[in-house]
Amino acid sequence: MVPHPSNENWTLEGAELQYKLRRFxxxxxxxxxxxxxVSTQNLTREVQDTLMAECPGLxxxxxxxxxxxxxxxxxxxSGDAFAKADALSSRLSAAELEAESEVWPIQEAIASFMRASxxxxxxxxxxxxxxxxxxxxxxxxxxxxxxxxxxFYMPRAGTAALEVFIYEKCNYDTDTSEISxxxxxxxxxxxxxxxLRRDECSGYLKHLIEHYDDPADYTLFFQADAADHMHWGYLxxxxxxxxxxxxxxxxxxxxxxxxxxxxxxxRAAVFAQIFDRPPKQKxxxxxxxxxxxxxxxxxxxxxxxxxxxxxxLFSDSxxxxxxxxxxxxxCLMFEVYWHVLFGEEDVLPYRSENTALQLFLRIxxxxxxxxxxxxxxxxxxxx
Numbered sequence: 433m434v435p436h437p438s439n440e441n442w443t444l445e446g447a448e449l450q451y452k453l454r455r456f457x458x459x460x461x462x463x464x465x466x467x468x469x470v471s472t473q474n475l476t477r478e479v480q481d482t483l484m485a486e487c488p489g490l491x492x493x494x495x496x497x498x499x500x501x502x503x504x505x506x507x508x509x510s511g512d513a514f515a516k517a518d519a520l521s522s523r524l525s526a527a528e529l530e531a532e533s534e535v536w537p538i539q540e541a542i543a544s545f546m547r548a549s550x551x552x553x554x555x556x557x558x559x560x561x562x563x564x565x566x567x568x569x570x571x572x573x574x575x576x577x578x579x580x581x582x583x584f585y586m587p588r589a590g591t592a593a594l595e596v597f598i599y600e601k602c603n604y605d606t607d608t609s610e611i612s613x614x615x616x617x618x619x620x621x622x623x624x625x626x627x628l629r630r631d632e633c634s635g636y637l638k639h640l641i642e643h644y645d646d647p648a649d650y651t652l653f654f655q656a657d658a659a660d661h662m663h664w665g666y667l668x669x670x671x672x673x674x675x676x677x678x679x680x681x682x683x684x685x686x687x688x689x690x691x692x693x694x695x696x697x698x699r700a701a702v703f704a705q706i707f708d709r710p711p712k713q714k715x716x717x718x719x720x721x722x723x724x725x726x727x728x729x730x731x732x733x734x735x736x737x738x739x740x741x742x743x744x745l746f747s748d749s750x751x752x753x754x755x756x757x758x759x760x761x762x763c764l765m766f767e768v769y770w771h772v773l774f775g776e777e778d779v780l781p782y783r784s785e786n787t788a789l790q791l792f793l794r795i796x797x798x799x800x801x802x803x804x805x806x807x808x809x810x811x812x813x814x815x
Contacts, residue, residue: 450536453497453536457537463501465794468501484523493536503792504680505673555677562593563648566643567597568597568653569654569656570654570656576606578658578659579596584671587671587674594614597621600622601625628759630745630762633721636721641735647730651725653721653723655722670686670724673790680790681790684724685780689719689720691716693714698750698754698761701753702765703715703772706769725774732775744762747762
């Protein structure tokens with residue numbers, strides 16, 4: 433039994449962690465990141481010695497998972513965790529370590545860490561020294577103070593070239609003087625929605641079309657009220673990985689509210705117009721269309737597809753649809769297609785279950801339950 437570092441009434445059973453680790457490394461379960469936090473953080477020497485005497489494989493395995501989860505955002509902290517696992521292993525005889533490896537997926541954890549290291553090196557080899565990053569913001573009259581506020585983690589100077597593109601939906605003359613100094617460039621682009629609310633879709637598609645010849649290494653698409661749909665801590669993990677040139681995941685949905693997985697004649701008809709095929713199953717994703725896309729995933733679509741979607745946006749809806757007065761039905765449909773457009777399956781898995789994501793991004797969707805995320809943030813703030 434492992435006591436929780438901040439709640440003496442909560443403990444973790446070794447059998448539970450073993451079960452979850454086995455399922456994770458077998459590819460059929462989410463990573464037990466919260467349990468890893470409980471098993472590795474703020475342990476007293478007495479508790480650690482007890483664990484090493486009674487269940488050393490638990491502690492070794494937990495530090496190996498911790499090492500991999502921190503690798504893309506802090507090689508130093510990752511190295512410390514891996515060294516801790518190695519030091520604990522060295523306290524066992526060869527026979528004892530072999531026996532623990534039969535019970536706990538220690539070798540699987542080491543192999544997974546090595547694959548993650550190789551993936552990170554390959555990502556760095558493919559990126560320029562300063563990756564180009566576009567922040568696309570669809571704006572009406574909302575405050576954009578968050579772009580240079582304390583919650584938005586900006587990659588350190590010299591690590592990435594960030595440009596902001598503010599797509600003005602309401603012909604609003606946004607004062608960018610307060611944010612201009614924080615970015616390599618700030619651009620205001622007027623968007624004419626021709627009298628009908630087309631929400632984020634007209635801005636997103638305009639950017640994809642106009643920058644198709646040379647898209648950024650990473651493009652992040654935001655609503656102007658970005659914080660209403662996502663947790664800053666999760667976005668910080670993404671931008672820290674960009675800072676470290678270690679973000680190997682080509683598509684990351686940034687929001688946390690989940691849409692009901694569903695299908696309708698309208699949704700199926702619009703989908704077929706875009707992708708030239710029917711949906712494979714009911715469509716599911718996170719709400720509110722905020723995500724990161726890599727250069728490769730943007731270019732994986734022909735330019736004509738983005739242009740087709742733009743034409744659709746300004747055309748009549750298919751007869752299967754029932755329009756909402758004043759709103760674009762097509763943009764409402766696009767909300768559950770963006771992940772498919774950028775190479776994901778028709779149903780985007782919950783992020784904890786999404787094996788396409790790097791380990792550090794596979795946290796539970798409720799930030800207030802993520803002890804590991806908060807610990808990473810505290811450690812980063814402490815340097």
